[in-house]
Amino acid sequence: MSRRNAGGDDDHPWWKEAVVYQVYPKSFNDSDGDGIGDLAGLARRADYLDDLGVDAVWLCPVYGSPMADNGYDISDYRSIHPAYGDMDDWRQVRDVLHERDIRLVMDLVVNHTSDEHEWFRRSRREEDGYADYYHWWEGEPDEPPNNWESIFGGPAWSYDEARGEWYLHLFDEKQPDLNWRNSAVREDVHGMMQWWLDEGVDGFRMDVINLISKTEGLPDGDPEAGLTGAEHFMNGPRVHDRLREMHDRVLDDRDLLVVGETPGASVADAREYVGPNGDGLSMVFQFEHVTVDHGDDKWTTADVPLAEFKEIIAKWQAGLADEGWNSVYLSNHDQPRMVSRFGDDGEYRRKSAKLLGTLTHTLQGTPFVYQGEEIGMTNAPFESPDELRDVEAKNYVERAVEHGEADCYEDVRETVEATARDNARTPMQWSDDTHAGFTDGEPWIECNPNYAEVNVERARSDPDSVLSYYRELIALRHERDLLVYGEFELLAPDDPDVFAYSRRLDGERGLIVLNVAADATSFDVPAEVDRDGLELVIANADDAPATVPATLDLDPYEARVYLTPSQEGGVGR
Numbered sequence: 001m002s003r004r005n006a007g008g009d010d011d012h013p014w015w016k017e018a019v020v021y022q023v024y025p026k027s028f029n030d031s032d033g034d035g036i037g038d039l040a041g042l043a044r045r046a047d048y049l050d051d052l053g054v055d056a057v058w059l060c061p062v063y064g065s066p067m068a069d070n071g072y073d074i075s076d077y078r079s080i081h082p083a084y085g086d087m088d089d090w091r092q093v094r095d096v097l098h099e100r101d102i103r104l105v106m107d108l109v110v111n112h113t114s115d116e117h118e119w120f121r122r123s124r125r126e127e128d129g130y131a132d133y134y135h136w137w138e139g140e141p142d143e144p145p146n147n148w149e150s151i152f153g154g155p156a157w158s159y160d161e162a163r164g165e166w167y168l169h170l171f172d173e174k175q176p177d178l179n180w181r182n183s184a185v186r187e188d189v190h191g192m193m194q195w196w197l198d199e200g201v202d203g204f205r206m207d208v209i210n211l212i213s214k215t216e217g218l219p220d221g222d223p224e225a226g227l228t229g230a231e232h233f234m235n236g237p238r239v240h241d242r243l244r245e246m247h248d249r250v251l252d253d254r255d256l257l258v259v260g261e262t263p264g265a266s267v268a269d270a271r272e273y274v275g276p277n278g279d280g281l282s283m284v285f286q287f288e289h290v291t292v293d294h295g296d297d298k299w300t301t302a303d304v305p306l307a308e309f310k311e312i313i314a315k316w317q318a319g320l321a322d323e324g325w326n327s328v329y330l331s332n333h334d335q336p337r338m339v340s341r342f343g344d345d346g347e348y349r350r351k352s353a354k355l356l357g358t359l360t361h362t363l364q365g366t367p368f369v370y371q372g373e374e375i376g377m378t379n380a381p382f383e384s385p386d387e388l389r390d391v392e393a394k395n396y397v398e399r400a401v402e403h404g405e406a407d408c409y410e411d412v413r414e415t416v417e418a419t420a421r422d423n424a425r426t427p428m429q430w431s432d433d434t435h436a437g438f439t440d441g442e443p444w445i446e447c448n449p450n451y452a453e454v455n456v457e458r459a460r461s462d463p464d465s466v467l468s469y470y471r472e473l474i475a476l477r478h479e480r481d482l483l484v485y486g487e488f489e490l491l492a493p494d495d496p497d498v499f500a501y502s503r504r505l506d507g508e509r510g511l512i513v514l515n516v517a518a519d520a521t522s523f524d525v526p527a528e529v530d531r532d533g534l535e536l537v538i539a540n541a542d543d544a545p546a547t548v549p550a551t552l553d554l555d556p557y558e559a560r561v562y563l564t565p566s567q568e569g570g571v572g573r
């Protein structure tokens, strides 16, 4: 298998040339029949990942946790949740991946802990050295310190009876925010990161890392400006200092992939986090393209406006082209399934899943594949609120009914089914066996009923499957520096159906044309594109012409990639 992990020089680190696969362990593969995916189950699928050709795995949290937010509420950073196994199982995962040249990136959740973490218990008791580990505020039990809203809905403050004070939680009340102004907190976090590095991890995905610094004095936010308070906790005043310190103390001089999750970050913000003069992050997960269909919040959604979507992608491509680097993703464990959202999960499921994969693998930046994306998994039905598992979705339904926006679940069901994070968390569909081959027990969340049709076993033996296409895409990505490093230029920005762009690197050129619509269309290749020498290298239709005609007749959701032949000795080869 051709893999580029060998790692190049400063300008061509392994993580720029990698394709990363995200594993949500709870839903990936269950080895012991308790209905919850686990590390032994993941280890058993190492050959699957190897065969797909990915270079790294980002593993969502597997640490000790009461699971209020599926592990994003950590009660012990240095242990493994028993449902997932233990440290020996984790080492087994590390080893089976490393044996296959697949790197392992861990989730680092340090904006907050669980309220069951030892630090919080001590802080609540105001034990020596721990009183200021979190954001506490004295005040009357009926008067929260400010008007900030939690990202999961409701106020961002809860009153703690034990300490008789308020504490801040930007997420669930069981996820108190750490006080990063306290140097002891920072030292503890650095020590923990060091511990995992000593265990051989190859990088970190830093959960909501741009929320760690809050405006001094915790002032009220503007209630008219979206999520109330965000201007005081997103990309806050000391965030760069904190990241630089972390970089200097822990991350410097190591060959790591460090990707920061940064909701609300602009291109200008991102340039401060990444790049040669940035804070030492390899890349960030920006959110603009996955909020393009949101109204006031994620629960009011519209169709994806393609022209705007293209503009956002083009802006990020250009903004991080010379300094910095992009991550490229359309799905993860917090987003609905991409084929349901950006494609068509009915008649054109395969075709549009392939088209979207073509997009993520032919932009400049590092592609991230979320488990199940590679077989075209779709959003799921949630017939009753009892089928929901995610705290965010449950809160939403509860509040909608409580506030009279809905009389009952049926009124919001469509919204939930289009938007809820649970869509991404239904079990990985391995086969058409009971529970999709995910577990021998009762799964913690229902399988998507379409698993008899959409599953790995079936896809594996079908050369025309989404899975086979992803394998080709990943291999192509490894073969061509042009696709990794080439300059991106958006073509026909106003075309409402076609997403077309060119890539260029030294003497090599590429043209990518995607018809992101359920209707056939034609596309006139713009005059600025030199069609000469471009050859079809991958397409999701059998009859695509091998060279570029002046006008492309495109089927619904047709995707084509034309490249000039590879020139020997290109950059980074």
Ligand code: GLC
Residues within 6 Å of the ligand: 069, 072, 073, 109, 171, 207, 208, 261, 333, 334
């Ligand atoms: C991030 C995670 C999400 C989690 C939240 C709080 O956005 O991706 O799953 O709920 O942070 O940790």
